[in-house]
Amino acid sequence: SAVISQKPSRDICQRGTSLTIQCQVDSQVTMMFWYRQQPGQSLTLIATANQGSEATYESGFVIDKFPISRPNLTFSTLTVSNMSPEDSSIYLCSVEEVQGARYNEQFFGPGTRLTVL
Amino acid sequence: GNSVTQMEGPVTLSEEAFLTINCTYTATGYPSLFWYVQYPGEGLQLLLKATKADDKGSNKGFEATYRKETTSFHLEKGSVQVSDSAVYFCALSDRAAGNKLTFGGGTRVLVKP
Numbered sequence: 001s002a003v004i005s006q007k008p009s010r011d012i013c014q015r016g017t018s019l020t021i022q023c024q025v026d027s028q029v030t031m032m033f034w035y036r037q038q039p040g041q042s043l044t045l046i047a048t049a050n051q052g053s054e055a056t057y058e059s060g061f062v063i064d065k066f067p068i069s070r071p072n073l074t075f076s077t078l079t080v081s082n083m084s085p086e087d088s089s090i091y092l093c094s095v096e097e098v099q100g101a102r103y104n105e106q107f108f109g110p111g112t113r114l115t116v117l
Numbered sequence: 118g119n120s121v122t123q124m125e126g127p128v129t130l131s132e133e134a135f136l137t138i139n140c141t142y143t144a145t146g147y148p149s150l151f152w153y154v155q156y157p158g159e160g161l162q163l164l165l166k167a168t169k170a171d172d173k174g175s176n177k178g179f180e181a182t183y184r185k186e187t188t189s190f191h192l193e194k195g196s197v198q199v200s201d202s203a204v205y206f207c208a209l210s211d212r213a214a215g216n217k218l219t220f221g222g223g224t225r226v227l228v229k230p
Contacts, residue, residue: 031216041222042206042221042223043220094161105166106163108153108160108161110159
């Protein structure tokens, strides 16, 4: 299975600033995703990071707030822009590996714990 | 659309007790089902999976059976340990929905010595 690392592991930021989170995978993968996990909540998909094209955002998430880059098949970044305390969450990237004809399996990074003051 | 419903926590147990976490789903297609576990301060790890009806996923003493007739995927463990304290997420992946993962709300389990 893919090994995924994220930087930073945690950060405390001031409102109005931006933070860029990096996700690095040890192998080439087609599909990469970004999720948000608000305190005490489940995971919500933010967007699919597409290599060579613009990310595909889920309902309620926009590119101006969460710009995503995917320059190659092993790396992606998520920026949380103009932060407010409501953005305090764990942000996780995941990658998908094809396991067979019926399903794909997603593996998750360790997450970035963001606190906005 | 697809959805996953799991029992709310927290669930507090004594060591060696039996654990059940209920999970039911709705899906437009024929989904694959997963249980993920999140230990304190860590990311998600895949615990077990099942890809078709009547499949039983198992790992680390945990089991779950894909029940198409009741659209359920309940997680069970016969004898829990303190180290099983974590948040457990039921999830489904549906090719008809582009293989996106849909998560349940998570169930926090606390095992006391």
